[in-house]
Amino acid sequence: MDETEARERILAAAEGLYYAKGFAAVGVDEVRAAAGVSLRRLYTLFPSKNDIVEAVLTRKHDEWEATLADAVRAAGDDPRGRLLAVYSYLEQWFCTDGFRGCAFINAFGELGGTNPEVARIVRDHKAAFQRYMAALVTDVGASEQLAAQLAILAEGAQSTAAISGDSRAAAQARAAAEVLIDAAVA
Template sequence: MTEDEARERILTAAEQLYYRKGYAAVGMDELRQVAGVSLRRLYSLFPAKTDIVAAVLARKHAQWESGLAEAVTEAGGDPRARLLAVYGYLENWFCADDFRGCAFINAFGELGGTNPEVAEIVRAHKASFQRYMADLVAETGAPAALAAQLSILAEGAQSTAAISADPAVAVQARGAAEVLIDAAFARS
């Protein structure tokens, strides 16, 4: 097995285990077993658990950004539809059988208070989403404050859907987003 193959197996196993069981609950030995690599190989590629967590979160960030951008692009050129596509993306995600909430919120809740590196990764991911929403709002000509409102609404929907196990939260968030968007357009 090449170094790249071993790295991929470790990250795939870590992503699945961390998302299903939690970051703190998964030890290096369990990760090694599920990935099918030796402990020596695991530590040679990732000297510390934080290195694995950081790599997993980098993958999750890339998946989030590409999935969200695809959903917004598929909405076409209508600015209102593009903003609302964010909530359609959330609804699809919340309906997934393995939905367990936002991996970043989960990581922050478990590790953010004791691991500054993980806390910074999570903050950077959330800031990136806020910038993305700000760019979408700027394209519409609506007031900039709308971006923060829509971002907070999406973040709240992620937490609520994870806790309630109810994907309908995305539909409710979309309804609230429609009210905010319509009010912003009426003012601009």
């Protein structure tokens, strides 16, 4: 197994374990065993657990941006429909097996107070989402204030769905988004 494959196996195993059990609950040896790599190989690629956590969050950020952008693009050319596609994307995600909320919110809740790098990564991720929403809102002809409101709806839906286990949080957020969008562009 080459370095690229070992790295991928470690990150995939860590991501799955962290999402299922929590960042603090999973040790390096559990990641190593799940990845099927030696401890020496793991520590060569990731000198500390923090390095693994940071790499998982960076990878998760890239995945989130790509899959969200794909969902929005699939909504077509209508700016309003593209904004609402964010909530359809969330609903599909909330219905997946093993949905446990936003990995970034989870990481911040567990590690953000004691790990400044994790806190920075999470803040950067959330700021990127705000900028993405701002670009979509600009296309619909509304102000950045609407972007902040719509992002808060999406963030709240993620937390609500994770805690309640009810994917309807996305549809409820979408209904509220429709009202806000209509009021902003009226």
